[in-house]
Amino acid sequence: MSYGFLDIATTPSVRAAQAEMEADAHWAAFSGNRAFDRFTDNEAHFLAARDSFYMATVSEDGWPYVQHRGGPAGFLKLVNDRTLAFADYRGNRQYISTGNLAANDRACLILMDYPRRARLKIYVHVEKLAIDADPALTDLVMDKDYKARAERIFRLRLEAFDWNCPQHITPRFSEREIEQAVRPLHERMAQLEAENRALQDRLAKMGDA
Known part of the structure; x- marks a missing residue:
């Protein structure tokens, strides 16, 4: 069995939980290859449309922390088929994720497409870079039209990714x-109102005659 994301996520305690819920046989019987360790055009299109994602890190004390990251659509850039990067914009200045990543560079991202009920989860190793550390990367990730202050750049090295089922989304x-979605309705309404005004004007002229 080769299932990249679960190969990382499935620890002895996870296997014990699967056995308790009688799901271990399901995964033991899995045969095939889901070791997704290269992004494809499918993921590239998905990433380009996302304007937010969730990133989980872990502190030195073992406490998990989940942070929302947002920006213009496509702000999480595909550098190559194994690398992502994004400009980290100033928020509440707690720097919990930034601090956690300094101690442990592993993170998990979840990206959501709610209208289409799609969910992409990604295991990465994260590297913090100064804004001017890699000019080419800075040019790629910075959006000059986005009115927010970028404090650093995060470069993410892919370990594995997987797509979740749409249940419960x-x-x-x-x-x-x-x-x-409603723009065609507004345009049609404006057209009908214009036609109605033209008809009223015509009837008014006929009445005057």
């Missing part, structure tokens, strides 16, 4: 997605 839509 409730479709949700952003303001931009709703605007795009």
